[in-house]
Amino acid sequence: MIRDNQRYLNILHIVLDGVLVAAAYMLAWWIRFESVFTVWRPVIGTAFPMWYYFSALYYLVPSYLALYFFNALYTPRRVTRFRHEFFGVFKANVAGLIGFFVVLYVIKQPDFSRAMIFIFFVLNILFSVIFRWLVRKVLRAMRKRDRNLKHVLLIGYSRSAENYIARVHDNPEWGYVINGVLDDYVPLGTKYRGIQVVGRLEELEQQLEDNRYDEIIITLSLDHYDRLEEFVAICEKSGVHTKFIPDYTSLIPSNPYTEDVQGLPVISIRYVPLTGFFNRLVKRLTDIIGAILAIILFSPAMLFAVIAVRLSGKGPVIFKQERVGLHGKPFMMYKFRTMQVQEEGEEKKAWTTRNDPRVTGIGRFLRATSIDEMPQFFNVLAGKMSLVGPRPERPQFVEKFKEQIPRYMIKHQVRPGITGWAQVNGYRGDTSIRKRIEYDIYYIENWTYGFDLRILFSTIFHGFISKNAY
Numbered sequence: 001m002i003r004d005n006q007r008y009l010n011i012l013h014i015v016l017d018g019v020l021v022a023a024a025y026m027l028a029w030w031i032r033f034e035s036v037f038t039v040w041r042p043v044i045g046t047a048f049p050m051w052y053y054f055s056a057l058y059y060l061v062p063s064y065l066a067l068y069f070f071n072a073l074y075t076p077r078r079v080t081r082f083r084h085e086f087f088g089v090f091k092a093n094v095a096g097l098i099g100f101f102v103v104l105y106v107i108k109q110p111d112f113s114r115a116m117i118f119i120f121f122v123l124n125i126l127f128s129v130i131f132r133w134l135v136r137k138v139l140r141a142m143r144k145r146d147r148n149l150k151h152v153l154l155i156g157y158s159r160s161a162e163n164y165i166a167r168v169h170d171n172p173e174w175g176y177v178i179n180g181v182l183d184d185y186v187p188l189g190t191k192y193r194g195i196q197v198v199g200r201l202e203e204l205e206q207q208l209e210d211n212r213y214d215e216i217i218i219t220l221s222l223d224h225y226d227r228l229e230e231f232v233a234i235c236e237k238s239g240v241h242t243k244f245i246p247d248y249t250s251l252i253p254s255n256p257y258t259e260d261v262q263g264l265p266v267i268s269i270r271y272v273p274l275t276g277f278f279n280r281l282v283k284r285l286t287d288i289i290g291a292i293l294a295i296i297l298f299s300p301a302m303l304f305a306v307i308a309v310r311l312s313g314k315g316p317v318i319f320k321q322e323r324v325g326l327h328g329k330p331f332m333m334y335k336f337r338t339m340q341v342q343e344e345g346e347e348k349k350a351w352t353t354r355n356d357p358r359v360t361g362i363g364r365f366l367r368a369t370s371i372d373e374m375p376q377f378f379n380v381l382a383g384k385m386s387l388v389g390p391r392p393e394r395p396q397f398v399e400k401f402k403e404q405i406p407r408y409m410i411k412h413q414v415r416p417g418i419t420g421w422a423q424v425n426g427y428r429g430d431t432s433i434r435k436r437i438e439y440d441i442y443y444i445e446n447w448t449y450g451f452d453l454r455i456l457f458s459t460i461f462h463g464f465i466s467k468n469a470y
Helices: 001-034 048-055 057-070 083-107 113-145 161-168 199-209 222-238 279-295 299-312 361-369 376-381 395-404 408-413 433-445 449-462
Strands: 150-155 176-182 195-199 215-218 242-244 257-261 264-266 317-323 329-337 387-390 417-419
Touching: 001 048, 001 057, 001 113, 083 113, 150 161, 150 199, 161 176, 176 199, 199 222, 215 222, 222 242, 279 299, 279 376, 279 387, 279 449, 299 329, 299 361, 317 395, 329 376, 329 395, 376 417, 387 449, 395 408, 408 433, 417 449
Parallel strands: 150 176, 150 215, 176 195, 215 242, 387 417
Antiparallel strands: 257 264, 317 329
16 A cells, blocks of 8 residues: 555655755756866866865755755655646755855955856756656556556545546546545436446445545535444554545635634635735835836837727727726726727626627727727726736626625725736637636735746736637
């Protein structure tokens, strides 16, 4: 079983990480001082001998292993996406690079090769990422051969049980095997995605005695939580690792925030990272700097739009429209006009659809390339919008959707954005509002500065031109 070998695998992983850190450092020294590719040569009399450089490994290796630990690189990776592991490696190495320079400054060592440190920084990221990618490939191949599998038993048939089964079924590379479900209220033999109800709840102790499960996952329906403590006690007495999936995941965020009220855990129903002062400050400063740079960079495109819209027919160049922003407060959002001038009542009836006859010829181009959105950089400067966030909607649609779509109003807990997680995933224009809200809520609950940068880069590379913009 997995639990018999996991500790040894973790130790081996840490040892190999230490070896890779040392190898990257020694190779960086060789490239800097001994290889034929060396570009920089030390000034005579300032270079340290090899033993002096290598003596730093006594401190460097344990320091990097600690950085990897604090960046959660030794937590189980079955359900962790590779990109998250990559960002963890990158963050750890950036911290290590900064720490290296700080130490050299403190001990007043100006002659220690900075070029070698930068080479080590690049090599160590490269080695660590390749190593972790290979580990994933090896584990995936093993799991296809029915090795390195985790055997799981579910307690209770519920929506959370079905959701968990569906995710495991759709991701066989995780290596989970669900051996069945125990439940009193669903007939024996009932199946969902090939997983069947194999017994009653009172059979739990017998199941634990007869089988060696790696995990027990409690997925009781909300109506039967009065027995939760009983089942937790049975599982803990058996020594098996136990998890709990609440049957109200639609209410609890994907990354729940727990407060400690004098020993009493309190789960926030909706944790929004951007309610924190520091996070808001960083995002706002980025918005101001980014908007100024964007206005300068895209000024030729905006000048073109001004001339093209003016020549396209009667009406203003800038179109302004009321939208709902932060905390549900209305504001005027600016765009280049892409449609024929309409009566206010007509304009409010519906949003633009494919082949909409109201869109002008130049307007269709401006929409397809997102040039029509560029005046919103001035909305960002004014503090009404952000570079990244949920797209703002018109008041009449907000009133409609908040009654039809659960959790719709959560999007107004942050500033609306020019681009967003929903938009870079294709939910733009006349697309599913429900899917758009799912992506918006995921963004709001999982915001990080790196997440914003990722969305901005995605927008730059493939988000400006969209088949759903019309």
